[in-house]
Amino acid sequence: MTGADGLKWREAMVSRVIPVEVFDLVVFGASGDLARRKILPGLYRRYLAGQIPQGSRIIGAARSAMTLEEFRAMVAESIAEFVTPEKRDPKAMAEFMAILSYVGIDAKGEAGWPELAALMREGVVRAFYFSVAPTLFGDIAERLHAHGIADAQSRIVVEKPFGRDLATARALNATLASHFEERQIYRIDHYLGKETVQNLMAVRFANILFEPLWNSQFIDHVQITVAETVGVEGRGSYYDKSGAMRDMVQNHLMQLLCLIAMEPPYHFDPDAVRDEKLKVIRALQPVAPTDIVRGQYAAMHGAPGYVEDAENPDSRTESYIALRVQVANWRWKNTPFYLRTGKKLRARTSEIAITFKEPPHSIFDDAPGWRENVLVIRLQPNEGMNLKVMIKEPGPGGMRLVQVPLDMSFAEALGTEGADIPDAYERLIMDVIRGNQTLFMRGDEVEAAWAWTDPIIQGWEARGDRPSRYDPGTSGPEDALMLMHRDGRRWREIAE
Numbered sequence: 001m002t003g004a005d006g007l008k009w010r011e012a013m014v015s016r017v018i019p020v021e022v023f024d025l026v027v028f029g030a031s032g033d034l035a036r037r038k039i040l041p042g043l044y045r046r047y048l049a050g051q052i053p054q055g056s057r058i059i060g061a062a063r064s065a066m067t068l069e070e071f072r073a074m075v076a077e078s079i080a081e082f083v084t085p086e087k088r089d090p091k092a093m094a095e096f097m098a099i100l101s102y103v104g105i106d107a108k109g110e111a112g113w114p115e116l117a118a119l120m121r122e123g124v125v126r127a128f129y130f131s132v133a134p135t136l137f138g139d140i141a142e143r144l145h146a147h148g149i150a151d152a153q154s155r156i157v158v159e160k161p162f163g164r165d166l167a168t169a170r171a172l173n174a175t176l177a178s179h180f181e182e183r184q185i186y187r188i189d190h191y192l193g194k195e196t197v198q199n200l201m202a203v204r205f206a207n208i209l210f211e212p213l214w215n216s217q218f219i220d221h222v223q224i225t226v227a228e229t230v231g232v233e234g235r236g237s238y239y240d241k242s243g244a245m246r247d248m249v250q251n252h253l254m255q256l257l258c259l260i261a262m263e264p265p266y267h268f269d270p271d272a273v274r275d276e277k278l279k280v281i282r283a284l285q286p287v288a289p290t291d292i293v294r295g296q297y298a299a300m301h302g303a304p305g306y307v308e309d310a311e312n313p314d315s316r317t318e319s320y321i322a323l324r325v326q327v328a329n330w331r332w333k334n335t336p337f338y339l340r341t342g343k344k345l346r347a348r349t350s351e352i353a354i355t356f357k358e359p360p361h362s363i364f365d366d367a368p369g370w371r372e373n374v375l376v377i378r379l380q381p382n383e384g385m386n387l388k389v390m391i392k393e394p395g396p397g398g399m400r401l402v403q404v405p406l407d408m409s410f411a412e413a414l415g416t417e418g419a420d421i422p423d424a425y426e427r428l429i430m431d432v433i434r435g436n437q438t439l440f441m442r443g444d445e446v447e448a449a450w451a452w453t454d455p456i457i458q459g460w461e462a463r464g465d466r467p468s469r470y471d472p473g474t475s476g477p478e479d480a481l482m483l484m485h486r487d488g489r490r491w492r493e494i495a496e
C-alpha cells in the first residue's frame with residue numbers, strides 16, 4: 001500500500017463523531033458508583049469529542065441533598081479519577097460543568113419531583129437513566145408520569161441485573177410496560193457497546209469470506225471466555241445471591257453467543273437484529289448436569305477464598321462456571337459452544353474463538369503439526385481480531401507447515417483514533433439519544449434468556465451440587481478441562 005493509499009484507508013476507517021439531537025438527560029442515582037465511574041466521565045468524554053450539542057443538559061438526581069456546586073465538584077472528582085490526564089481539558093471541563101444540574105429527589109416519596117418537573121423543556125429529547133437498584137424502577141417510572149415529566153417520546157435506560165429469574169424479569173418488564181412502551185425502554189448490556197462486539201456483526205455480514213463457512217459443516221466449535229483476575233471482595237454478600245451464571249452467562253455471554261450464532265437479519269435494524277438473537281436463545285437446548293462445571297476460588301497465600309469473601313462458609317454459589325451449550329437448529333447442529341467465565345483467574349481477558357474444522361484431506365501428509373484455522377475476536381484487552389492460518393515454514397527442508405496469526409489490533413490498524421475507542425457506556429448513551437435500540441436487549445430476549453437459565457440453576461440447587469475449588473491465578477477447576485478433553489478438544493489458554 002502506498003503512503004497516500006494508507007492515509008486514505010485510515011481516514012475512511014476512523015470514527016466520525018456525529019452530533020446527536022439536543023437533549024435533557026436525567027441520571028437517577030447520580031451520586032452512585034456506576035454514575036461516578038462510567039456514566040458521568042463517559043458523558044464528559046463525549047462532550048470533549050464534540051458529540052453533545054450546544055443546549056443539551058445533564059441533570060443529576062439522587063437522594064443525597066447536594067448543592068449544584070457540590071455536585072459539580074463530585075463530577076470533577078470522577079473525571080479526575082476516571083478520565084485519562086490528556087483528556088482533562090480545563091476549557092472543556094468548565095463548559096461541561098455548565099451543562100450540569102442537580103436535583104435531590106426521593107424515588108419513593110414526593111421530595112424533589114416538582115423541581116425536576118420545572119426543569120424539563122419542550123422540544124428536546126428527554127432521556128432518563130435509572131442507575132439505581134431495580135426495586136426503584138417502578139417508583140421512578142410512576143412518578144415521572146404522575147408529575148408530567150415523561151412524555152411519549154421519552155426514553156428510559158435500565159441497568160442490569162434485569163431480574164434474577166424468569167418470574168422477577170417478567171415482573172420488572174410488566175412494571176416498566178405499565179408506564180412505557182417497549183420502544184422507549186433501553187435495557188443496557190454494556191458488552192453490546194464494545195467496539196469488537198459490533199465488529200463481529202460487521203465481520204460476519206459485511207464480508208463474503210466468513211459467512212459461507214459459518215455453520216457446523218465448517219466450524220468445529222466455539223469458545224467464549226470472559227476471565228477476570230479480581231475476586232468478589234467488597235461485594236461478596238451481594239454476589240453470593242447471584243453467582244457467575246446469573247451475573248455473567250445469562251446476559252453478557254448469552255449476548256455474545258447470539259451474535260455469533262444468529263442468522264443474518266434482513267437489515268441492520270433494531271427489531272430485525274433482536275428477532276434473530278431471540279431465535280438463537282429459543283433454540284438453546286437444556287444443559288445436562290455433566291455439561292456444567294462450577295467452581296469457587298480457594299484461599300491462597302493468606303488471601304481469602306470465595307466463601308470468606310462471601311462471608312458464607314456454606315455458600316454453594318459459583319465464582320466460576322463452564323458450560324457446553326448446543327444451539328438446536330440447522331446451522332449449528334453438532335457444533336458445541338463452550339462458555340466459561342470466572343473470577344480470580346490467570347488473566348483478565350474476554351474473547352470469542354471460532355475453531356474451524358481441518359481441511360477434509362491433507363495433501364501434506366508428512367507435515368507435522370497439522371492444525372485448524374481459528375478466528376479469535378478479542379474484546380479485552382487490546383480489542384481486535386486474529387485469524388490463525390497455516391503457511392509454509394520458510395527455508396529449505398521440504399513442506400513444513402506452521403500456524404501464523406493474521407493479527408489486527410484496532411489500536412494499531414486505526415492509529416490514534418483506534419486507540420481512542422469510546423467506552424461502551426459512551427456509545428450506548430449516545431444510541432439512546434439517537435433513539436437506536438439495536439444494541440439494547442428487548443424484553444422478550446431477556447425473558448427467553450431466563451427461561452433457559454432457570455432450569456439449569458434449579459437443577460444444581462435440587463441436586464445440592466457443590467462447586468469445586470480452584471486455585472486463584474489458574475484457569476479454573478480441573479473438571480473444566482475434562483469438559484473439553486472428553487470431546488477431544490482443549491480450552492485456549494487464558495492469557496492477556
Ligand SMILES: NC(=O)c1ccc[n+]([C@@H]2O[C@H](COP(=O)([O-])OP(=O)(O)OC[C@H]3O[C@@H](n4cnc5c(N)ncnc54)[C@H](OP(=O)(O)O)[C@@H]3O)[C@@H](O)[C@H]2O)c1
Binds near residue numbers: 035
Ligand atoms: N456499579 C457498577 O459497576 C454497576 C455495574 C452494572 C450495573 N450496575 C447497576 O446499576 C445500578 C446502580 O448501581 P450503583 O453501583 O451505582 O449503586 P450505588 O452506588 O448503591 O448507588 C445507588 C444510587 O441510587 C440512589 N438512591 C438510592 N435510593 C434512592 C431513593 N430512594 N431515591 C433516589 N435515589 C436513590 C443513591 O442516592 P444516594 O447515594 O444519594 O442515596 C445512589 O445515587 C444498580 O442497579 C446496579 O445493579 C452497577
